Amino acid sequence: MRVPLSWLREYVDLPADVSGRDVADRLIRAGLEVETVEEAGADVTGPLVLGRVLEFSEETHKNGKTIRWCAVDVGPEHNADRSGEGAASPSRGIVCGARNFEAGDLVVVCLPGAVLPGGFAITARKTYGHVSDGMICSERELGLGDDHAGIMVLDPDAGSPGDDAGPILYLRDDVLDIAVTPDRGYCLSVRGVAREAATAYGVEFRDPGELSNIAGTMDTSGLADGPGDYPVRVEDPERCPVFVTRTVTGFDPTAPSPRWLRRRVQLAGMRPISLAVDITNYVMLELGQPIHGYDRDQLAGTIVVRRADDGEKLTTLDGVVRTLDEDDLLITDDSGPIGLAGVMGGGTTELGANTSSVVIEAANFEPTGVARTARRHKLPSEASRRFERGVDPQLPVVAATRVAQLLVELGGATVEPGVTLVGSAPAPAPVDIAADLPARVVGVEYAPGEVNRLLTAVGADVVAAGSDRLRVTPPSWRPDLTDPFDLVEEVARLHGYDAVPSVLPVAPPGRGITFRQRLHRRIERAVASAGFVEAPSYPFVGEAEFDALGFPADDARRRATRLANRISDEQPLLRTTLLPGLLASLRRNVGRGAVDVAIYEAGLVFLPKPGEAEPPPRLPVERRPSEDELAALEAALPDQPRRLAVALCGDRERAGWWGPGRSSSWADAIEAARVVAGAAGVTLRVEQAEAAPWHPGRCAALYDGTTLVGHAGELHPRVVQALGLPARTSAMEIELDGLSATDDPVPAPAVSTFPVATQDVALVVDVAVPAADVESALREGAGELLESVRQFDVYSGAQVGEGRKSLAYALRFRAPDRTLTVEETTAARDAAVAVAAERTGATLRG
Structure with missing residues (x-):
């Protein structure tokens, strides 16, 4: 999850002088994994100002390139006297290859001395017969997007020539890149990270997930079957406990996304597309609630949430026709499937360039079902990533209202009265915990009331359940808090892992590796x-x-x-x-x-x-498992x-x-x-x-x-x-x-100073007799004078007969106390051959 610091500050009163790295340090101490802090826009340095195009002339050169020779007003501080060039007033002369602007337009100008991303330095240089005293910029040249078809043309009232363009473009910001672990799905939103930052700094948190904190809150009366609601039927309430819709009409599909909205979506790691889509993505990033918008004119009849029929087809927004499984949960209308619930919408009701009426969907889906569907279809998405980790079931009404509000404010839409609400959010189960359990488990003596304060900061409701016990009701956005030891972890995390003492256990003496x-x-x-x-x-x-x-x-x-x-x-x-x-x-x-x-x-x-x-049984965590439980495991x-x-x-x-x-x-x-x-x-x-x-x-x-x-x-x-x-x-x-290895000491080999006596034997055996059996028989028959046996040849051919083979061995004999005689060596060899003959049918080769 990428979180711009400026967005975070909207909900948390962070000290004015803290940087993104300071916030990252606090969040890391609170248990979040902040991987990097990106200083967006830091690679743009030097004078970057607003300019107004006073006039221009188009020139076509020998290479076929058409350029515009522009007179640009960049403010009194930066203008030059160009009266000698026939300029009407002080300005800068700039050569520009783009042609998507007119005289009087407000543009962004990099003056000489500025450096753009990639180390591209701007200087006054002669080109196409003119000295270009700066550069009029496109989005891609400033690192603000991929658009390089033309230069940026700003709203006429965005500022005055000479103003610093950085704040107007929302160019510079610190962006925290957080690796969200599966148990902290609520941090896949600015709302969740802001709550953690507020707790880390001990400052006020303004929750954008509360309806009262949405500016200009709209009517939410008439929940379920209110006038103007779009009809919805949920056939699988276990997989979809809550489904909310709100409808807006009169939306202007040509309205552009404001620059602040596009920049925030971009810094958060998503690509700006259109105003309606950008708003749904913005609210998902803000609250953590995935949103889907349907073109109302393309919907046919009631929206139905049901399981798929095996083999049913759906064309998703990425243009792929997918064959569905009966475990998949679908959003459908009278025309058939229009979305893969919690994963991706369908192409038939996609918001397009002519969409003027939008049905806003904000639903809650069961996590494991979404995870199975996303894996089955190899279709990970921003929505499935959040639903898999658990989304706050209280958010759908708030999120749908927030989207409707932005469509009204930015797209000129009108909200239809009423809200469709099917189902209800399940109530979190309370957890009873001993008041001193965190201290006993963590090894830290918490001050009176500290445990209550920290659990309340998590968002839980804490009440006394006796003289030494607490009843804690987890917040709706924390489905992972189901056990007393989950709460202990939260207390330790928010109080600070650095406060947990490091005590090495005493190793018992006399033990080592086995x-x-x-x-x-x-x-x-x-x-x-x-x-x-x-x-x-x-x-x-x-x-x-x-x-x-x-x-x-x-x-x-x-x-x-x-x-x-x-x-x-x-x-x-x-x-x-x-x-x-x-x-x-x-x-x-x-x-x-x-x-x-x-x-x-x-x-x-x-x-x-x-x-x-x-x-396998699920072992308890509040005590040592019993012998029977361990045996069952x-x-x-x-x-x-x-x-x-x-x-x-x-x-x-x-x-x-x-x-x-x-x-x-x-x-x-x-x-x-x-x-x-x-x-x-x-x-x-x-x-x-x-x-x-x-x-x-x-x-x-x-x-x-x-x-x-x-x-x-x-x-x-x-x-x-x-x-x-x-x-x-x-x-x-x-x-x-x-292997039958033992821990007994390995005896050292006997070393003799007397000479070795070598005898070679060639034995003829049946081809089916393993050479290992022959060698084993020779070893046993040779007795204790034998030092080693080595096979050095094998032969099969006419000389030994069909179906026979000759195995040649070198036998080494040595005595520890004397030099062996020829008679002793020969006797040992003959004894070895005799045992080999008895066991394997071997005969000496002549």
């Missing part, structure tokens, strides 16, 4: 040291991601927790795997020019419990194990003067899993597997003992194509909470 926290940190350091870069992502996914990953219809990972307040309709679920976000990060990096990418993410996944979960939450995933593509080892590079492969994804296991102090067992989204022939299942903890390998080509990833992209995902 074993699991230390383990997770150790694992992530190991993965990062292996060359992977962390790439965290949001935990939100959609069915499209599951489809792209090739998950079968019955895959457990498709059963995901659905968010009630999702950010995007395309991603309404909580992730059950880390891969969608991680692979999206990899694709994004590749799309931005990265070729060799290796990234990881560690985080929680959300796995719904079997069966239908009970909805825990039971309603999905399981949240921590996982780590990696994704990589391109080269794992780059080429250079040291030799050729090496592309990343499924083996690197499996090695990343071994890095994780090594950091956790466990040994993984790797087996061939088939699981989406991996390639069925290049996928490994990862086991810690007998527990499946993850998968790794190369992604399926269809997945790679669906996600737009480079060919041969590999990935790994492992569940950290499934």
Whole structure:
């Protein structure tokens, strides 16, 4: 919300010497988020005055350009003696390319020495054969609008030549740009911000939302069915509790918006359009009540507020034909839909260049319904932005009257007698609160009567409800005040957050991070040291991601927790795997020019419990939840194990003067899993597997003992194509909470000073036998003298027979206390081969 300081001063008696930044500081201390203070017009410096065009001559030059050589009276202080140029009186000679003015018109002149927006300095310079001693300005040149079709022509009585043009143009003002949080919808108006400023400064506030404060208040008698009312019927009072109309006739559609009105609307961030539209926007900005005007001559019959029929059509003001949902609330007449309630009006009854009779609508709509409609149609608007946060239901009569008043004053209209009022504003529910609750919660001893004073300043009605209790009725514009602790927050906010003491809790001795926290940190350091870069992502996914990953219809990972307040309709679920976000990060990096990418993410996944979960209970805030309440909450939450995933593509080892590079492969994804296991102090067992989204022939299942903890390998080509990833992209995902790591000290490795003895063996096995099984058998059979086993070759061909393969291993033996003999090494090797033969059917290759 952008609020000009001059507008704020109309309702608050701010000290004369305070600036916009001073007001912003006070509002920030009161809890509002003032993002910036813009000094509008500050980029226009130097002499900017009114001038009257005395005479001009038109000249066409060789380039085809027609200019006017003007004599402009800019006041005695600034005029020059131009008698030598044949001028009738002292004036300034100015060259102007515009032709939308006549002799005698009052214009805005920048004199030499002035600087316009963009650092454009004005000097006397020779052009088109004349010395142009200044510049006649357009709106865009002064930063007052986008109109550059011609120069600004002011009302004849706007001032005299030589007067400072700044105040007449409302050029300079401080504008507060406030980020309004969802609970402070009332601050989407000058009225709401002015109330906060009055409280912050402790000065009087004149409420423009009270009918008595509208100058020249018009008749509001005859509410409902008064003479001249436009007929209205509301069929859904829950979604539309209040609907008000007032009608004006005889409006002059050619009447221009006065400069003060256009400037305020512009400074508030909206584009001036026409007088009728500008007035409705002005009142919305002033009061926070969205207004819609209908061309009465285009209305057909009674205005009806009803739900849409599924598939019904409406052309909104932006020219888009929208297919409606049965949840949408409509404004209709006998011709059909004429507006999307609380969001945007329809094009058939739009105020146009010939509108002379206006039906003014000011209604109150239920917030969540407006929010659903705006999101469904991807149609955010100034109206929906306010209704979504809650609009004061007492405002419609005041706002409609204010619009009618301005249409009369500025557009020559006549107000039809009576007001149509359908429904009534719901009364705010009173809240009982202990008088000392704010002091107990905030930790500040408030002076007697201070709590009452601050809550009254909010706009609440405060009465005693006993010796130590208060009954507080929130104001109609604060639908967020429903709980005693909401009132506590208001007391703390208005008294000043800086008055709340900062007391650090005493940390209990002897505690630090847990074993699991230390383990997770150790694992992530190991993965990062292996060359992977962390790439965290949001935990939100959609069915499209599951489809792209090739998950079968019955895959457990498709059963995901659905968010009630999702950010995007395309991603309404909580992730059950880390891969969608991680692979999206990899694709994004590749799309931005990265070729060799290796990234990881560690985080929680959300796995719904079997069966239908009970909805989570709403925990109390006035006391600690009971054990049963906490248990019910825990039971309603999905399981949240921590996982780590990696994704990589391109080269794992780059080429250079040291030799050729090496592309990343499924083996690197499996090695990343071994890095994780090594950091956790466990040994993984790797087996061939088939699981989406991996390639069925290049996928490994990862086991810690007998527990499946993850998968790794190369992604399926269809997945790679669906996600737009480079060919041969590999990935790994492992569940950290499934690893059998313990907090026991890791034993240091034994170091022997005696030499190593190496024995190579080549074993022939069936092609279906996993190499990991052969290696495991060799380790077990070799005994305690074995130091390491390393596979260095695999061969399949005619020499070993069809359906067979040869696996070659290097066995390293070492004793801690002696040099091994050949006989000892050979015996250990033969024992290893014997166990491998027994378990896998391996035979020594001849």
